[in-house]
Amino acid sequence: MSVKAETAAESGPHNPQRRNFIRMSVAAMGASAMMGLVPEEVRTSAWAAGKDTPEKTEVKIGFIPLTDCAPIVVAAEMGFDKKYGIKIVPSKEASWAGVRDKVVNGELDAAHVLYGLVYGVQQGIGGPQKDMAVLMTLNHNGQGITLSNQVREKGVTDGNSLKRLIDNENRDYTFAQTFPTGTHAMWLYYWLATYGINPMKDVKTIVVPPPQMVANMRVGNMDGFCVGEPWNARAIFDKIGYTVATSQDIWAGHPEKVLGTTAEFVQKHPNTARAMIMAVLDACRYIDATANRASVAKLISSKSYVNAPEEVIAGRFVGSYDNGNGKKWQDPNYMKFFEDGKVTFPYLSDGMWFLTQHKRWGMLKTDPDYLAVAKKVNQIDLYTEAAGQLKIAVPKDAMRSSKFIDGTVWDGKDPKAYAAGFKIKA
């Protein structure tokens, strides 16, 4: 618990002892256990009595035009922010590098950001180090890998046939992703490696901004790309490629974007940070209700947000998939935003996973203290306070177990061995 947070609590208008007692106990026992013990009336009055007045009432939250920016847009557009005494101003950004710079220098208060990018900045990969904070996860699933029509004409339908093609054709194959330390780089590399293709040696990788993926594939700049929706759906809509794998094929229920900020922001504005989590939690719950999905798709399709036809966004947004190569299905693991708080909880094992992949692909030269870094970055206590207020369940264990496309299980228990255990690595 930061010194500043304590001070803020003490200077509150009344009952500082109880407030402090809660804070200290939360810190000592783990917030989830604590919340269950505190009577309901105490919980609600403690938060609602004005002692948690946001230090900063207007927050600028950056986003990149992608389907999963929806929680930020909905929190602002539907007025969930006002319920918690803040005003969210969504700010459309042109690049992840720009998002990073602006969050780091405080021009943005927080952002819809790639999970892996936050950990990359925390570890100082490709730029200066800065202590970062993950306030909550924004979504699971809903990204994908697209291959070009030219690759399809060579008979490629899956990873194995792609491997055969790359082995037999005497030319460079180029694959695009969206940011060196980001999630799409990690999904793409993991998927290629599953089929024996080393992304560092066997193919060329480049970065292309998401809204430009389709145009670049059309002119033959790459053979495949990994990007968030709606851009895989857009490639099919524009008849230039097909979906060879979804990101949920690689890891069903994978974490994707987070609500990210700096550790400094959380220290200086703990109440604002908590209010942001509450507003966005409300938005995530709203979006996940099936009945609201169509109107949300319409809302985010506008020029000021994703700027893509509503029909391109809407299908996959409700799990209705067509791979553009003759297969149609209803995907149970489509883009999820809430699932009773299972999506939004910032699992430590999720954060650690990105570090294991950064190590695997040589972006980290040595093993970090995986657990210590994740505990520092992921704001479990703050999230738990916010979720408790909204009566949203918080998982008992900050680690979860996931099975990947190659059969490997990740449970956060031995990150060093896990990172070193892959046959294909940098």
Add this chain to the structure above:
Amino acid sequence: MTYKMWHRCCFLLGVTTEHHYKIKHNIKVMLVDENQERTVPLTQVLSEAGYQVIAYISDMADLNKEVARLNPDVIIIDIDSPSRDTLEHIAVASRDDPRAIVMFTHDGDTEKIRSATRAGVSAYVVGGISNERLKPIMDAALARFDEYRGLRLQLDVANNKLAERKVIEKAKGILMQRRSVTEDEAYQALRKMAMDRNERLGEVARQVVEAAQLLG
């Protein structure tokens, strides 16, 4: 990184200072901006300041190909360009071949520039810049770039030295075993061979190790 340290690194790696200066005065600059008109005054200023502007690239062009083809020393890009991520990847993926990336804004917000510069990686250049203002910013960006490159060189030199020491140890072991000499005698033998042949100790040691491997 002081100038002296840089000089030493160049010396250690056989790069002469004159060569280094020549590079600095023949800096090839690539401009990335979707608005070609906007690049005209910038190009003029850069040329007057003695930089060689090799290309204006539209934001929508294939930056990966263009960077590989033109091999610029410095890339100047609009701070709000979506292509910045592409350059990030090029920078992370090609660490052996770093390029200075300078960014410019059009609103001339000095506070923005100041905080952004503090954030690292890059310097920011204002839109509608005068020659006097551009030069020091370019110099600052290049100094950063040199600092980074210099640190990498230092690291490489250190790694080479470490590797060399390991080979020398190995060669000494081989000589001690085969010729039944003491460690000191083995070292003296290596040193003498190096002096006689006018070669580096590490190089002679490497040859000894290779020869031993060949002879089995």
